[in-house]
Amino acid sequence: NAGVTQTPKFQVLKTGQSMTLQCAQDMNHNSMYWYRQDPGMGLRLIYYSASEGTTDKGEVPNGYNVSRLNKREFSLRLESAAPSQTSVYFCASKLSNENIQYFGAGTRLSVL
Amino acid sequence: DQQVKQNSPSLSVQEGRISILNCDYTNSMFDYFLWYKKYPAEGPTFLISISSIKDKNEDGRFTVFLNKSAKHLSLHIVPSQPGDSAVYFCAARSNSGGYQKVTFGTGTKLQVIP
Numbered sequence: 001n002a003g004v005t006q007t008p009k010f011q012v013l014k015t016g017q018s019m020t021l022q023c024a025q026d027m028n029h030n031s032m033y034w035y036r037q038d039p040g041m042g043l044r045l046i047y048y049s050a051s052e053g054t055t056d057k058g059e060v061p062n063g064y065n066v067s068r069l070n071k072r073e074f075s076l077r078l079e080s081a082a083p084s085q086t087s088v089y090f091c092a093s094k095l096s097n098e099n100i101q102y103f104g105a106g107t108r109l110s111v112l
Numbered sequence: 113d114q115q116v117k118q119n120s121p122s123l124s125v126q127e128g129r130i131s132i133l134n135c136d137y138t139n140s141m142f143d144y145f146l147w148y149k150k151y152p153a154e155g156p157t158f159l160i161s162i163s164s165i166k167d168k169n170e171d172g173r174f175t176v177f178l179n180k181s182a183k184h185l186s187l188h189i190v191p192s193q194p195g196d197s198a199v200y201f202c203a204a205r206s207n208s209g210g211y212q213k214v215t216f217g218t219g220t221k222l223q224v225i226p
Contacts, residue, residue, distance in 0.1 A: 004155070035216075042116075042201065043156070043216040050211065090155050099144055099205060101214070103155030 006104035021076040023091030030096040032074035036087040118217040131189040135202030142204035
């Protein structure tokens with residue numbers, strides 16, 4: 001029972017490099033989310049996808065893009081990484097009519 | 113503007129005693145509250161929740177209390193166990209433009225000392 005799977009678990013980038021964080025869920029959830037966690041800041045929403053085919057900005061979308069590839073997969077792309085994007089990134093999913101979100105184990109990203 | 117605040121970054125409690133984690137909020141439009149628990153190198157997992165129409169919800173050793181007039185909720189863990197050592201996030205839900213937005217607090221790190 002995989003739940004929400006994130007890849008990679010760790011990544012080090014140089015400033016200006018690009019990369020895509022992958023997220024997949026096997027719970028047939030409609031809604032998917034990308035958060036970042038920084039010390040003293042809690043979890044902040046970057047982008048979300050309420051259903052397949054839709055994406056919307058969250059609280060801190062600048063510097064990121066997302067793709068809801070299909071119902072299972074929701075990717076987060078950094079086009080030109082900056083040191084301020086050093087963080088732990090979490091993907092989450094839930095059913096549209098439920099309140100509980102299910103999180104992946106996170107991707108720890110360092111931008112040098 | 114931090115709408116959900118957990119003012120205690122950390123808390124230490126002896127095994128067997130009560131742990132009380134607090135959360136304050138400012139947005140009166142929040143109508144549902146959740147607590148998540150997070151172990152190192154793992155994602156947050158749901159622990160317990162409460163609707164704004166209630167003032168208490170209990171699940172085993174975990175109880176959440178909501179005081180709407182004070183815009184305050186708390187999580188009680190009785191008795192505390194070493195396995196409860198984790199970071200606890202308070203979260204609050206609001207409906208905005210048809211979208212259910214969830215705002216998380218900054219977290220409280222609980223250490224239960226054997």
